[in-house]
Every structure is written in C-alpha cells, then in structure tokens.
Amino acid sequence: MLESSLEYFRCVRCSSKLELNIFKESKEIIEGILECKKCHEQFPIIDKIPILWDDFSLYLSSRKKLGGKLYQLIENQNLKKFCKSSLSKTNKTNDDRTELEERWTRIYQNSKSSKFYSEIKKDIGSLKKSELALEYGCSIGIMTSFLAESHRIVFGIDRSFSALRIAKKSYKNNLEYVVADFLSPIFGKSKFDLVLALNVLELVEPVKFLNHISKQITSGDFIISDPYDFDRGINSVKNPLNEKTLRTNLEKLGFKINPKTKAPSSIPWILKLNPRATLNYDVDLILAKK
Numbered sequence: 270m271l272e273s274s275l276e277y278f279r280c281v282r283c284s285s286k287l288e289l290n291i292f293k294e295s296k297e298i299i300e301g302i303l304e305c306k307k308c309h310e311q312f313p314i315i316d317k318i319p320i321l322w323d324d325f326s327l328y329l330s331s332r333k334k335l336g337g338k339l340y341q342l343i344e345n346q347n348l349k350k351f352c353k354s355s356l357s358k359t360n361k362t363n364d365d366r367t368e369l370e371e372r373w374t375r376i377y378q379n380s381k382s383s384k385f386y387s388e389i390k391k392d393i394g395s396l397k398k399s400e401l402a403l404e405y406g407c408s409i410g411i412m413t414s415f416l417a418e419s420h421r422i423v424f425g426i427d428r429s430f431s432a433l434r435i436a437k438k439s440y441k442n443n444l445e446y447v448v449a450d451f452l453s454p455i456f457g458k459s460k461f462d463l464v465l466a467l468n469v470l471e472l473v474e475p476v477k478f479l480n481h482i483s484k485q486i487t488s489g490d491f492i493i494s495d496p497y498d499f500d501r502g503i504n505s506v507k508n509p510l511n512e513k514t515l516r517t518n519l520e521k522l523g524f525k526i527n528p529k530t531k532a533p534s535s536i537p538w539i540l541k542l543n544p545r546a547t548l549n550y551d552v553d554l555i556l557a558k559k
C-alpha cells in the first residue's frame with residue numbers, strides 16, 4: 270500500500286479516518302494495520318495489499334485456505350497474531366472461495382490479450398486526464414494499470430486477494446489496489462472523475478451498485494460494460510438489467526450517454542478457461558458522463 274493512499278481510505282464501518290501502523294516497508298507498505306480510532310475496527314495490510322473488509326474474520330470465513338496461506342506469508346508478529354485471532358473467529362461454512370478465486374486469476378492472466386481490452390483502451394485513451402480514477406472489479410489490473418499511465422491517481426477494487434496479488438506485481442507510485450466489497454464506503458465521500466465497471470453487474474445488485482457509483486461522480490466519466498449473463502441459479506441478483514434498462518437507469522441518475530454508445534453494442538470478450546475451452550461473450554459498452 271502506498272502511504273499516500275491513507276488520506277483517501279475511510280473506515281468501512283463508521284466512515285472515520287484511519288490510522289496507519291507500519292510493520293514492514295520498502296518502496297511501499299508491505300505489512301501493517303489500518304486502525305479506526307473511533308470504532309476500533311482494524312484492517313490488515315498483507316503483502317502490500319490493504320484489506321478493507323468489514324470484519325477480517327468474515328472475509329476469511331469464506332476463504333479459510335487463503336487465511337492459512339496469509340498466516341504463513343506474514344512476517345510481523347503483531348500481524349500474525351491478528352491473522353490467527355481472525356482465523357479463530359471464522360464462521361463454520363463449507364464454502365471456500367480460495368480455489369475458485371485462484372482459478373479465475375489464472376483465467377484472466379491467460380485472457381489478457383482478448384480484443385475486448387484493446388477496444389476499451391481505445392475509448393479510455395480519448396478521455397482527458399483525470400485526477401482521481403477508480404475501477405470496480407479490477408481483477409489482475411489489466412485496465413487499472415493502463416489507466417495509471419495517463420491519470421493522476423488510480424484505485425482498483427476487487428474482493429479477490431489472489432487477483433490483486435498478480436495486479437500488484439507491477440509497481441506504480443500512483444496506482445493502488447484494495448481488497449474491498451463493491452458497496453463498501455471505503456472512500457467516504459470522495460468524488461472520482463473517472464469510474465470503470467467492466468463486466469461485474471451479475472455479481473452485485475445492479476441498481477444499488479449504480480446508485481453507489483452515481484454518488485461518487487459529481488462531474489466525470491463512467492464507463493460500464495456487461496454481457497448481461499444474469500442466469501446464475503441461487504447466486505443470481507434479484508433485479509437484473511438489460512441493454513435498455515441499464516441506459517434508462519443511468520439517465521435517471523443524471524448521466525448523459527455518449528451518442529456513440531446509445532445503441533447496444535457487441536464487443537467480443539473471450540476468456541480462455543483452459544487450453545481446450547473458451548468462454549465467448551458479446552459485451553455491451555456504455556460511455557456515460559455527468
């Protein structure tokens with residue numbers, strides 16, 4: 270974590286500013302704890318990645334294997350103790366997302382060259398330089414690291430520690446990755462002048478998510494894409510959107526849709542699942558502005 274990110278982060282529980290305890294650092298903070306002095310919630314920084322999750326033991330409850338790996342990885346004794354005590358408070362659940370998240374990390378690493386990303390880069394390339402940009406569901410950071418080449422400060426949010434560990438391999442002094450939930454108010458009332466949310470609408474209640482993002486943009490660009498693949502059994506969202514309702518919802522929130530994305534599009538997005546299988550999506554892209 271970059272020390273300069275501290276001024277942007279807020280406690281996900283009470284929105285207060287956080288205090289930083291550094292245990293290990295070189296160019297950036299490798300191990301540490303972010304602490305809220307008001308509600309006493311603590312957020313670990315492990316292997317350079319801040320985990321701003323409301324209750325670390327809840328985060329580990331569905332990632333016990335990851336918890337064991339993190340415990341092994343941590344060098345500082347205070348942080349090790351925090352990790353151990355969080356592990357001891359995890360809920361009993363059979364659902365462990367560790368391997369699933371590691372598998373998707375590999376899939377994104379193998380799919381970096383999908384034409385989809387170069388298409389989006391063209392659109393982003395034409396935007397003016399922003400002060401503060403944010404990508405939701407950044408995974409291994411394909412687009413976030415591209416944003417950091419031309420925008421002043423860039424954040425990427427994802428709940429997958431495994432994906433962010435790969436993203437973190439390339440250091441930039443204006444680029445930060447955070448483990449957090451899409452709907453967590455980790456930035457308090459900060460406003461962004463560019464927000465990206467690519468192919469994530471199936472994973473969060475879309476209308477709530479759009480409302481959350483809308484509050485983070487008073488004047489700026491919003492780039493959203495989706496293949497509308499909402500049919501996910503018990504994991505499906507309650508209120509899915511489609512090409513039309515996504516656009517009307519954005520307009521209701523005060524966004525103006527760029528004329529060139531008023532009509533739905535079909536951009537190929539190909540994910541290489543393994544050497545013999547691919548997942549082919551046709552993705553709709555919207556460039557919006559307030």
Ligand SMILES: C[S@@+](CC[C@H](N)C(=O)[O-])C[C@H]1O[C@@H](n2cnc3c(N)ncnc32)[C@H](O)[C@@H]1O
Binds near residue numbers: 377426428429452472
């Ligand atoms: C379908 S992938 C899209 C990745 C990337 N945006 C792209 O288009 O290549 C969704 C990403 O969102 C993350 N994610 C899903 N639900 C999330 C949530 N509630 N909070 C934070 N990240 C989440 C996943 O870990 C995953 O990396």
Ligand SMILES: [Zn+2]
Binds near residue numbers: 280283305
């Ligand atoms: Zn707090």
